[in-house]
Amino acid sequence: MMKNTIYHAAIAAALLYGLCGASRAEETKRLFMDVHELDSVTAAAVADAHQKDLAVQDAHGVNFIRYWVDEQNARVYCLAEASEADAIRETHAEAHGLVPQQVYEVSDGPEDAAPGNARLFLDVHRVGAGQVTAEDVAAAHEKDLAVEGKHGVHFVNYWVDPDAGEIFCLSEANSADDVLATHREAHGLVSDEIAEVVQGE
Secondary structure (H helix, E strand, O other), X not given: OHHHHHHHHHHHHXXXXXXXXXXXXXXXXXXXXXXXXXXXXXHHHHHHHHHHHHHHHHHHOOEEEEEEEEOOOOEEEXXXXXXXXXXXXHHHHXXXXXXXXXXXXXXXXXXXXXXXXXXXXEEEEEOOOOOOOHHHHHHHHHHHHHHHHHHOOEEEEEEEEOOOOEEEEEXXXXXXXXXXXXXXXXXXXXXXXXXXXXXXX
């Protein structure tokens, strides 16, 4: 009887630990896109800052996945996993002091690796808080994929924050105009901003 009690207690403890561990693991899988707006920026400077981020990210439970540099408009976009937005801000603050102006919690679409044959563009749609769902963006993305070849565009992925109404689209193309033409033909939702970017990991 005593053995059974100990056995059941051990099973219960293991299940409880597993459930708690699972919830912690899931918590770290929240995806964020943060945006730095600077006076000036170069891809080389961001590569250096990114290495500093990587050196301290574990202490804050952050995993930086990828970043994009828009040198012309002095913007940097960072994609990361974390338990909360503040963890990302704290990592940047400790690493180099360049804290992002915005941090969006996002979901992403199915990634299709960029062939690397053309220039890389990041375009941003601002549709308004609560005016879009992840399902809406997935449907629009399918329409983009259906016509992208006509314009020489290759959509790599997208990220959406429905609460903020922000959509980020990453694509390869010969020009920004080709990306805009694809969106226009596919669904008519032309982005509010588009810029050529340099990607880093």
